[in-house]
Amino acid sequence: MKHFTQFSDIGDFQESLKEMKKIKEDPFAEHARGKHKTLGLFFFNPSLRTRLSTQKAAQNLGLNIIVMNFTHEGWQLETAEGAIMNGDKAEHVKDAVGVLGQYCDIIGLRSFANLKNLTQDYEEETLSQFIKYAGVPILSLESASRHPLQSLADALTISEHSTQPRPKVVLSWAPHPRALPQAVPNSFVEFIKNMEVELIITHPEGYALSEQFTEGVRIEYDQDKALTGADFVYAKNWSSFTQYGQILTQDLSWTISEEKMKLTQNAKFMHCLPVRRNVVVSDAVIDSPQSLVLAQAENRIYAAQWALQTLLGGLSK
Amino acid sequence: MKHFTQFSDIGDFQESLKEMKKIKEDPFAEHARGKHKTLGLFFFNPSLRTRLSTQKAAQNLGLNIIVMNFTHEGWQLETAEGAIMNGDKAEHVKDAVGVLGQYCDIIGLRSFANLKNLTQDYEEETLSQFIKYAGVPILSLESASRHPLQSLADALTISEHSTQPRPKVVLSWAPHPRALPQAVPNSFVEFIKNMEVELIITHPEGYALSEQFTEGVRIEYDQDKALTGADFVYAKNWSSFTQYGQILTQDLSWTISEEKMKLTQNAKFMHCLPVRRNVVVSDAVIDSPQSLVLAQAENRIYAAQWALQTLLGGLSK
Amino acid sequence: MKHFTQFSDIGDFQESLKEMKKIKEDPFAEHARGKHKTLGLFFFNPSLRTRLSTQKAAQNLGLNIIVMNFTHEGWQLETAEGAIMNGDKAEHVKDAVGVLGQYCDIIGLRSFANLKNLTQDYEEETLSQFIKYAGVPILSLESASRHPLQSLADALTISEHSTQPRPKVVLSWAPHPRALPQAVPNSFVEFIKNMEVELIITHPEGYALSEQFTEGVRIEYDQDKALTGADFVYAKNWSSFTQYGQILTQDLSWTISEEKMKLTQNAKFMHCLPVRRNVVVSDAVIDSPQSLVLAQAENRIYAAQWALQTLLGGLSK
Secondary structure, X not given: OOOEOOHHHOOOHHHHHHHHHHHHHOOOOOOOOOOOOEEEEEEOOOOOHHHHHHHHHHHHOOOEEEEEEOOOOOOOEEOOOOOOOOOOOOEEHHHHHHHHHHHOOEEEXXXXXXXXXXXXXXXXXXXXXXXXXXXOOEEEOOOOOOOHHHHHHHHHHHHHHOOOOOOEEEEEEOOOOOOOOOHHHHHHHHHHOOOOOEEEEEOOOOOOOOHHHHOOOEXXXXXXXXXXXXXXXXXXXXXXXXXXXXXXXXXXXXXXXXXXXXXXXXXXXXXXXXXXXXXXEOHHHHOOOOEOHHHHHHHHHHHHHHHHHHHHHHHHO | OOOEOOHHHOOOHHHHHHHHHHHHXXXXXXXXXXXXXXXXXXXXXXXXXXXXXXXXXXXXXXXXXXXXXXXXXXXXXXXXXXXXXXXXXXXXXXXXXHHHHHHOOEEEEEOOOOOOOHHHHHOXXXXXXXXXXXXXXXXXXXXXXXXXXXXXXHHHHHHHHOOOOOOEEEEEEOOOOOOOOOHHHHHHXXXXXXXXXXXXXXXXXXXXXXXXXXXOOEEEOOHHHHHOOOOEEEEEOOOOOOOOOOOOOOOHHHOEOHHHHHOOOOOEEEOOOOOOEOOOEOHHHHXXXXXXXXXXXXXXXXXXXXXXXXXXXHHHO | OOOEOOHHHOOOHHHHXXXXXXXXXXXXXXXXXXOOOEEEEEEOOOOOHHHHHHHHHHHHOOOEEEEEEOOXXXXXXXXXXXXXXXXXXXXXXXXXXXXXXXXXXXXXXXXOOOOXXXXXXXXXXXXXXXXXXXXXXXXXXXXXXXXXXXXXXXXXXHHHHOOOOOOEEEEEEOOOOOOOOOHHHHHHHHHXXXXXXXXXXXXXXXXXXXXXXXXXXXXXXXXHHHHOOOOEEEEEOOOOOOOOOOOOOOOHHHOEXXXXXXXXXXXXXXXXOOOOEXXXXXXXXXXXXXXXXXXXXXXXXXXXXXXXXXXXXHHHO
16 A cells, blocks of 8 residues: 555455454554654644544554644645746645655655535645655555545444444434535545445435435435434534535534434444534434444544554565 | 542642652653543643643653643633523533543543632632543642642742741731732642641731631731741732632832832742732842742643643553 | 754754765654653744654654643743733743643744844844743744754755755745744754855845844845856745834746746755745646655654754753
8 A cells, every 4th residue: 555545545445344353452563564654734724633542552653753733833825837936835745745755654644625626626626736745655644535544444333343243334414614625525435335235325306415326226315204214323414515615504404313313223423523413413323332433433443543554564675 | 539620639748749859860760651641731821830840741651742821712611500501601610520530541620719709719619510520530620719839839949948947937918919819828828838838828808818728827017027038938819718819909119129129038039920920029039049940940840740740650550 | 952043053063964865764663762741842833844744754753742732722821021011921931931841841832933022033032032931942833033943954855956066055035925933944044054055045126134144154145147157046935124023025937937047057046835826837847857845844854853862862961
């Protein structure tokens, strides 16, 4: 694995799930592997779980860690090719990234969608420049269109908590006061459709995700119908892809409530966090024994550690 | 010791002072104790001494450290129970803290008083939720009503510099341009009244601290009378507790000056820092050989190390 | 070496270049040297290369590292002697620095020129107070008038890439939309004039650097004449020293372009970064094989490591 930015970077998905479970049993087994190697974590956006779980994973591997917030600790970066840089931006991303590659053996990058320009976001302008100019493995800490570490942790969590040979997994859109990227649901679909599950996406009309991700996956506009008999309910808001970045509805009848959960087969509730309580999901559901949100968060460590360990292996080859 | 947020968390205070002195003599003796353990330090407010001394202490113990500023690196947190989260706040403190508990073996937290709502501050709304939801030991890095690490370091400093069997210690209110919390004086009284000292508090009328802390301690409105014969003068501003969060006076006759110090028995001068020079204390006093402010700051390391070492011991039991 | 803030702190410059090359060959050879020592890195201004390369160097030496941004993580600092501190600033720099000295074995400090008051900047108000009050070695991470780590890395880079016994090195002023300090060109001249090179400075009239640095160095107002036959072209903008902090011209005919480079003897192009592309230098030049900008950035690690290793040696003596 050269970089880890999307599902297709993984060689053998089933094998990676097994490897994560092994890492979870003995997180310090490979503590010597990171010796004298430096992981740089670079944030263009806020982060809590990703920031902390990736540091924890790196510490488990004995890596040196450098964390930097580009928002206020460094310089504003220009991304346009050929720009005459006489404005606000002090440095071109290609120079900054070339430099980071001199100091880091692996680079983690968080760079969200701006939700203004679909092409720019889905072509992953910033992530692509990091891959092009860094000269070292890139670990996505959530990019404009994907959040692979979250989905890898989600896959592990489903795998651990599944009691069925082929569980029904429902990804349900939920209301939210802000326009959010599609990164989490995109990645979720990209990963989970490769598991032995029945995957259904449910959302109001106008909220279809890019077919690049949903091809071959059942989409159901009737949330109740989708939830019926579900084993896992994964709630998540996203803004419209087709009317790019728009909020089309904040319909609270899509909130995951106890009533909704009664339609399921005693389903587990999942969310990547942060979550708007009593908007995306009711307190009663997220605080119930069926809620896996903390289990998901814990598994972020092992997803990150799997990715780092794999990228480090690549370094020594 | 399960958490360290107040005096009563300490089992044997005299013993803890002895243990700190031992740690100070050989700070690296327990360097193996923190192996593979992670300390998370989370700040809702600025910090210099606490931030640095706690990191230094953790490094002495071989702990992994993760530092995060909630003010601008993470998400804004909701604290109200049952809130419908459709406003500015992206995550509920209970979810955030539950997650932190997945990644950290000990959590350090700084969360100041807002000085607007006495009940909220003195019920320690944020600290309480950390204790309730983290599932791991909490180390207070200053909460709304207490600053135990400061007071533990102050106790050590008094213990080291005392030349009397029962020294006279005066906590004196001092003027300040801003409204400050009562956390430092509250903790100071809570700790120092348990030492073999004669403790007196002096402040203008209207500045009485909560009786919860001052019960049994002599209060003297005449600063000169209080200072007479003192062995230690601890200066500190605080805003009014009874007229909660108000500045009632900025009377500069309360500034600790050379004249005031002449009333004492060649007293040592103490302050927790940061200090407003020539408002709280004159340059001549804080820069004199009698000033212990740097000794106090250094002892912050050993107070933090004692607390971490004790909490880590608790982990292994 | 007691501190590293300027050229004159170095004992034997030729020897230091050899030592850096040795460190570069085996960066982990002295990994035990930093054991149980703490490097504090304190930033009053943004930083990317300096921040990361110094951390990397410190990790190579096995140092503990504490990083802090004074801009938003700590308190605002007062610098005036004898100030009555009843305004915005919560702490005097002398108290803050005295405290840092309790926690750190070496202190790295970045504090830029404000470009408003020449005397204040060139007397190095903040740096001087760190030296005066810290009680431990100070490593300049760029001060108001100098950037020694950059120039040490530049000297190493010139030394590595020189194919002439006495190469011609041209420091050329270049246009820029913002008023920048003279720290980089000052230090560059201070260091490079002590190498076996022919050093020429070229700039428009009004941009003369302080004679304190340029004494004995040829200055040429005709950029084309200066560039002719050059082996190294070091481009850098700075604001006027004589009309302190002013932008006198943004004349784009000073931009280092392919045409300009044709005047040279196939010169190497150098810049400290961050750089305004197509203002200071054209894309074609900085992206050409002649560009050493990434080599310079990499050498920042070994310059920092040399400085830290030397300062640590001083500690053990």
